[in-house]
Amino acid sequence: MSELNKQFHEPLLNVLRCVADDKLFLGHRNSDWTGIAPILEADIAFSSLAQDDIAHASAFYELMNTISGEDPDQIAFGRTADAYRCADIVTKSDDFNWANAIARQFYCNLYDYHRLLRLSNCTWAPLATLAKRICAEQTVHVDHVGSWIDHLGNGNDDSKQRLQTALDDYAPYASMLSEKPDGIDTLFEGGILIDEGCLFTQWKEHVDTVLGTAGMKAHIDIPSARGGRTGNHDDDFALSLTELQEVFSTDPLAAW
Amino acid sequence: MLSKARTNVPLATGELQTSEVDAFPVWEVFTQKKEGDAHLHAGSLSAPDASFAQQFAREHYGQDQECVSMWVGLRNTFIAKDGESETYEVFVRWKAGGRHEHVGKVEAGNGAEAKNKCTEQFAREKEFYTIWTAPISKLTKIDGATDMIWRETTDQGYRLPRGYSRIVRQKWDALRAEQAVNAYQEEDLKETF
Structure with a gap:
């Protein structure tokens, strides 16, 4: 592995935790739809995208392993709640309402895309390489969820109303995505990551553009408090975590 | 489940x-x-x-x-x-x-x-x-x-049956080896006592 000064280990691990935990839990929640999505084709596609998110998370946990030496499965499944760094939108229950699932997916997929784009410019080559490859795949997620926004937003009164309600319900949670990870400033100052200006603004513009063509709106503010990114999670997260760890915790040392 | x-x-x-x-x-x-x-x-x-x-x-x-x-x-x-x-x-x-x-x-x-x-x-x-x-x-x-x-980027092997085969085979091999040892020991014990 190319050289990474020890002072950057923990800050970078923390940023990677945010990225990977977001994807792990989003994929986990989206896989709830396997077998019950509104139409068969959407079911297969959504499941495939969920697997993708989990696989992406796994790739990031493996990268973390090259820094910390910690077992990727342990990182993914073996932590206490306060050690996870995902934003709580990824675990916010969709109540098996498809519009909710699409709104959640939309905010998260677009955010992931812009975050990966920035990580692609990381000066630590292993992360830049991985981020570039995942970012290319992330465009598929962005396109796919964009189709749903387009169809529901330009659909009938029922679909418009359902989507707008879901977008409104998830907007406060969406802003949590851009809570700043601890240590990111150290990485900017150390030249590991490039500060390319406000990620929130860039993401919000993209959100507004896609929603604009679908006649939808989102009122998202810059987060005023910090939650998930500091390990402070809500009840929906706790439920997801218990479920996620259920099998692993039966035998934490088993080789899967 | x-x-x-x-x-x-x-x-x-x-x-x-x-x-x-x-x-x-x-x-x-x-x-x-x-x-x-x-x-x-x-x-x-x-x-x-x-x-x-x-x-x-x-x-x-x-x-x-x-x-x-x-x-x-x-x-x-x-x-x-x-x-x-x-x-x-x-x-x-x-x-x-x-x-x-x-x-x-x-x-x-x-x-x-x-x-x-x-x-x-x-x-x-x-x-x-x-x-x-x-x-x-x-x-x-x-x-x-x-x-x-x-x-x-990601290993999609888990989507295919063969994605599991190597690890599953290793597990079966280990399990069978263990059973063989147990059976041998049982026989051994019978003969001895």
């Missing part, structure tokens, strides 16, 4: 009737495994329009290093006899149970003419089962250079 979340699945939501979903048109998908290969029929799916058909096709038949190019078109387009004067892609299924294979292009005034020209040019004196044709303007083509995204 089912996910706990599943215990809360509502029995039915919304007013969408099954018949509406069933009424979605059927789309045919062709994939090309590698440059130079013919596009082969990969399967079909139902979708309300071309945009969704393309999105679903990408998830179902592509992106897992399975193809370099994908064509999607309405089933009705392939079997139509009418149509406009333009270039048609033509596909032959050589025998029953086989898959339609792209054999070339023809200029034709409509679907029927395209099918006749396909027979003359590509299937003359050969046995074949069916011919499909599609005007190029009615096909969505997704090509490697532009839109096709490969999922190379």
Whole structure:
């Protein structure tokens, strides 16, 4: 592995935790739809995208392993709640309402895309390489969820109303995505990551553009408090975590 | 065991009737495994329009290093006899149970003419089962250079049965070895005492 000064280990691990935990839990929640999505084709596609998110998370946990030496499965499944760094939108229950699932997916997929784009410019080559490859795949997620926004937003009164309600319900949670990870400033100052200006603004513009063509709106503010990114999670997260760890915790040392 | 979340699945939501979903048109998908290969029929799916058909096709038949190019078109387009004067892609299924294979292009005034020209040019004196044709303007083509995204990043082996085989075999081997040792020890004990 190319050289990474020890002072950057923990800050970078923390940023990677945010990225990977977001994807792990989003994929986990989206896989709830396997077998019950509104139409068969959407079911297969959504499941495939969920697997993708989990696989992406796994790739990031493996990268973390090259820094910390910690077992990727342990990182993914073996932590206490306060050690996870995902934003709580990824675990916010969709109540098996498809519009909710699409709104959640939309905010998260677009955010992931812009975050990966920035990580692609990381000066630590292993992360830049991985981020570039995942970012290319992330465009598929962005396109796919964009189709749903387009169809529901330009659909009938029922679909418009359902989507707008879901977008409104998830907007406060969406802003949590851009809570700043601890240590990111150290990485900017150390030249590991490039500060390319406000990620929130860039993401919000993209959100507004896609929603604009679908006649939808989102009122998202810059987060005023910090939650998930500091390990402070809500009840929906706790439920997801218990479920996620259920099998692993039966035998934490088993080789899967 | 089912996910706990599943215990809360509502029995039915919304007013969408099954018949509406069933009424979605059927789309045919062709994939090309590698440059130079013919596009082969990969399967079909139902979708309300071309945009969704393309999105679903990408998830179902592509992106897992399975193809370099994908064509999607309405089933009705392939079997139509009418149509406009333009270039048609033509596909032959050589025998029953086989898959339609792209054999070339023809200029034709409509679907029927395209099918006749396909027979003359590509299937003359050969046995074949069916011919499909599609005007190029009615096909969505997704090509490697532009839109096709490969999922190379992540090991997709877990999607396939063989993705499990090595580890599962190791586990079985270990289990059998352990049982063999136990059986041997049991026999050994019987003989000794």
